[in-house]
Amino acid sequence: MSETPMNNDAAAVPDVATPSPIEPTVCFADFGLAPEILRALTDQGYVHPTPIQAQAIPVVLQGRDVMGAAQTGTGKTAGFSLPIIQLLLAHASSSMSPARHPVRALILTPTRELAVQVAENVKAYAQHTPLRSTVVFGGMDMKGQTVILKGGVEIVIATPGRLLDHIEQKNVSLGQVQMLVMDEADRMLDMGFLPDLQRIINLLPKKRQNLMFSATFSPEIKKLANSFLQQPVLIEVARSNATAEKVTQIVYKVDEEQKRDVVEFLIRQRELKQVIIFSNTKIGASRLSRHLEQTGIKASAIHGDKTQQERMAALEAFKQGEIEVLVATDVAARGLDISDLPCVINYDLPYNAEDYVHRIGRTGRAGASGDALSVYSDKDERLLADIEKLIKQDITRGELTGFAPRTRGRDSERGERSERPQRGERVERGGERSERPPRRFEGEARPERPARSYGAGPLPRREKVDPWFLKPYEPANAPRREAAATDTSNGPAKPKQKIAALLGGLPKPAQS
């Protein structure tokens, strides 16, 4: 409910149309929220809180720390931002002076997109209040962010790295922060943000309210919670590893080379107009997206090699319905506010079984039904077994009735050619794509490839290229991030092993 619904048409049912039948009907008006906040909620047509909101809002208003187990789409964002706004409102200043607008609430998120979404929600909820909020994240010019920070804001939503950058440059001070939110804390640990988190937390006043949200409860998360939450109230909405019951899951076993065509077939057969396809690799996402476009399906890729502008443009185009297919890496698996999709497709089975749950959590939300389709091949049997073990259910094996594997004559050459990574090939830019007519490479050399890349003569036979070769060269002995290492006595992203040490020298469990 806090999350903006995908379909904004008037006929769309609000996320929370049906309050739990056991509970008496609760309204936002029952929480004693300020009229300005209720007005913002009314503006958006929200009346009834989701379960997590109903639980979290009163607890946060009491000033208690919270450990929340909830995924995106449960209304978590409103669950913490509404009471935060309410609490800050009690001492809001209407003065224009920056000094009167110190940062009082800090919300940290693992990914940039999530930060933007949370910020949009906060802004909407606080629109009738004098509270100011802003979002800071990497990949964008610092200047605009700096101006806003220096102007004074009460609520900052940030990804950790860029926030530290601003702190170091004295663009922002966190000495007055009263409330800290760590959203998707498990994800932040996975991504090696712990050292950054520690540095940020060290800059906050000791006396503050802490809210931590996590989709899973690994031992690491529990340690983190113990280290900085004070007698937290545990709020749990749905079991973290439970798959939504309304999601119909089907897996299709196909030849590895056919995955692409099968995905295309599924999109056409089901006439999918809003679907996310997950790929395990950035390059795979780009290629599949390009292939779909060549077959006339409006598609775009989103992953970490895209510029921030491209990522935001793709997301927006998808939300607007300008593109039908968003091919994504796991940048979009969690947190991203793309929900209520009728269908999600796994082009690759995720290496982490848990990610499967997160991926298919994009569909079948709020009582709606959804389909999660996956294609896999022989070599993925193990991954599938892991997934089924985690979700404790067998997934239906689907039959591809009507799918005609392409018997390619010379056509196969085109297929292979466009699939192979080209030397010097870059991830395609979002902008030029729409203007580019579908192209075929009927065996001819791509015009833009410089001939000297391969020297004179026929193209060398290309063996199966490992995409990692296409990464920029990094000397193995480069003294990477040494400064950061000395600073925190912790290197970069070495999550699991270092966590115990960071959390205060807990005795290591005796195991190898």
Next chain:
DNA sequence: AAAAAAT
């Protein structure tokens, strides 16, 4: 074995 994030 990959991806995400500060540059």
